[in-house]
Amino acid sequence: MKVLIVDDEQPARERLKFLVSENDSLTVIGEASNGEQALRLTSELQPDVVLLDIRMPGMNGIETARHMDRFDEPPAIIFTTAYDEYAIDAFDAHAIGYVLKPVRRERLEHALKQASRLARNSLQQLGESGELATQRSHVCARIGTELKLIPVADILYFQADQKYVRVRHGHGDNLIDDSLKFLEGEFSDSFVRIHRSVLVSIHHIEALEKDQDGQARVRLRGDSEEDRESLLVSRRHLADVRRRIKGR
Amino acid sequence: MPSATDAETSEAHVYLPDFCAAGTILIVLLVAELVSIVLTLAAHTPPGTFLTELAKMSLYVLWLALLSCAVLCKARTWVERSGKMRAFLLLFFLLEVLCLLLAEVAYQLTEYFGQSVIIDDTHVGFLFRNFAISSIVIALAMRYLYVSSEWRRSIVLEAQARISALQALIRPHFLFNSMNTIASLVRAAPEKAEQAVEDLSDLLRANLRNAHNRTTLEDEFEVAAIYQRIEKLRLGDRLDVHWDTGDLPPDALIPSLTIQPLLENAIYHGIEQLPDGGEVVIDGQRDGDRLRISISNPKVANRSRADGNRMALDNVRQRFELAYSANSEVRVSDNEKRYCVELLFPYEARE
Numbered sequence: 001m002k003v004l005i006v007d008d009e010q011p012a013r014e015r016l017k018f019l020v021s022e023n024d025s026l027t028v029i030g031e032a033s034n035g036e037q038a039l040r041l042t043s044e045l046q047p048d049v050v051l052l053d054i055r056m057p058g059m060n061g062i063e064t065a066r067h068m069d070r071f072d073e074p075p076a077i078i079f080t081t082a083y084d085e086y087a088i089d090a091f092d093a094h095a096i097g098y099v100l101k102p103v104r105r106e107r108l109e110h111a112l113k114q115a116s117r118l119a120r121n122s123l124q125q126l127g128e129s130g131e132l133a134t135q136r137s138h139v140c141a142r143i144g145t146e147l148k149l150i151p152v153a154d155i156l157y158f159q160a161d162q163k164y165v166r167v168r169h170g171h172g173d174n175l176i177d178d179s180l181k182f183l184e185g186e187f188s189d190s191f192v193r194i195h196r197s198v199l200v201s202i203h204h205i206e207a208l209e210k211d212q213d214g215q216a217r218v219r220l221r222g223d224s225e226e227d228r229e230s231l232l233v234s235r236r237h238l239a240d241v242r243r244r245i246k247g248r
Numbered sequence: 249m250p251s252a253t254d255a256e257t258s259e260a261h262v263y264l265p266d267f268c269a270a271g272t273i274l275i276v277l278l279v280a281e282l283v284s285i286v287l288t289l290a291a292h293t294p295p296g297t298f299l300t301e302l303a304k305m306s307l308y309v310l311w312l313a314l315l316s317c318a319v320l321c322k323a324r325t326w327v328e329r330s331g332k333m334r335a336f337l338l339l340f341f342l343l344e345v346l347c348l349l350l351a352e353v354a355y356q357l358t359e360y361f362g363q364s365v366i367i368d369d370t371h372v373g374f375l376f377r378n379f380a381i382s383s384i385v386i387a388l389a390m391r392y393l394y395v396s397s398e399w400r401r402s403i404v405l406e407a408q409a410r411i412s413a414l415q416a417l418i419r420p421h422f423l424f425n426s427m428n429t430i431a432s433l434v435r436a437a438p439e440k441a442e443q444a445v446e447d448l449s450d451l452l453r454a455n456l457r458n459a460h461n462r463t464t465l466e467d468e469f470e471v472a473a474i475y476q477r478i479e480k481l482r483l484g485d486r487l488d489v490h491w492d493t494g495d496l497p498p499d500a501l502i503p504s505l506t507i508q509p510l511l512e513n514a515i516y517h518g519i520e521q522l523p524d525g526g527e528v529v530i531d532g533q534r535d536g537d538r539l540r541i542s543i544s545n546p547k548v549a550n551r552s553r554a555d556g557n558r559m560a561l562d563n564v565r566q567r568f569e570l571a572y573s574a575n576s577e578v579r580v581s582d583n584e585k586r587y588c589v590e591l592l593f594p595y596e597a598r599e
Contacts (some may be wrong), residue, residue, distance in 0.1 A: 055520070082425040102424070163469060
């Protein structure tokens, strides 16, 4: 089995590497010190198992796992943690594998054996409900086999486009798999629905105005001329948009 | 800051007893009667008339006492809303007005009815005597209320400090992470592992020491430095701590275990959350007999919600308040780039 080790602390990675290398049926194919790097390596190296630290700077382990779980062939994930009462309760509830640091050899082997039997989708549920409900800091776009992480803070708006959702951000646009409804729920505090098919970042709205035809539009703020787009606001959503802009 | 106002209001209810309660009224009446006896004893009473004089005096004083109780009963919640000092001044003023009013009424009554009770004084003289006596009695009573409320408050504070000292015991997260680091070092760098075990033991020992004691800055900085050494093993290049405390007298006293928890906070909420780490700055200055220590850390960009528990900070705050009451300050400044905790306290050298 190919194993990827993810931890922001070097001594912690060393120890896991040593423990894994003791078992002949396992090979460490890489290590990452943060979530973004872990996603890239996972997409590149296709590990069978990822040993994933929960508390990491930037994208934490839970969010990293949620992104990984959407890959075509997601790896089995075993979380490693020193002390997270809430996380552990949730893992137990959702039958998600974890080991506690300092990691015990037997415990790690046991978790690795179980890893393949991990229930699919439980990670998604974990991130969406209950104790560990968190907003993602990035959304993940796939361009062929390439992986692109888009910081949520950079996103201007999401636009439903038939099967996919187009993410318009500071550096262009990409397609992602999430549904608009799902995104609306997850980022409800920073995005507002302005149209049946468009979800806009409240912080990127410069003004709400009327065009020559009397249609309400939001003008976006952006660094470049082409970022300063103007989007149609449907009548149904107008009152809500006005309220959210006022309340920001 | 909702917590501060909560504390003030709950504290405010401690310092005046409930003057509507029967128990308090009984005590007030008892004190009033004792005052009447003292006043009558001190006055020149013709032989054989002591009891009659006492009765007259009691009538007057008890009347005043009961009225005061009634006023205090109504005014208490209103008065306690203002600060402690202002509340006492307000009460003094209220009671003084009440007393003078009553004196005036008594004077007018004796003028009207004449014979049975004769006030052997001029109008102004009578009012002045009333004012003087009541001022002294009211001042004494207030002093008593003030001291006993301070005493109660210090008991509450001490109990809180004791509890939070227990809570301040090293974060489990830190403990297990350190153990993990040591487990890794045992094989790779046995000498470092050895030192880490020693450091961790020293740190635990310092944590188990009685948190009430004050310690010297030198020792307190040493504990923080030991802590820093352990975290450095784990975080490597990501952690940098810049110490600029040469200006501080090493023999100055400080509540123990106050710098280390703040450094721990700076690392846990600041450095650990940054992929490339950053620098914690510990800066100290002496200004005459005032000392100032600040601990600051870089902040995680675009994270609006503060995902920290404020336990360590609250704990430090309480311990400073207990040690120096109003003579110290724990300030927090929080801008976009850095988070900074500042401690201001008097320089007291160890004997």
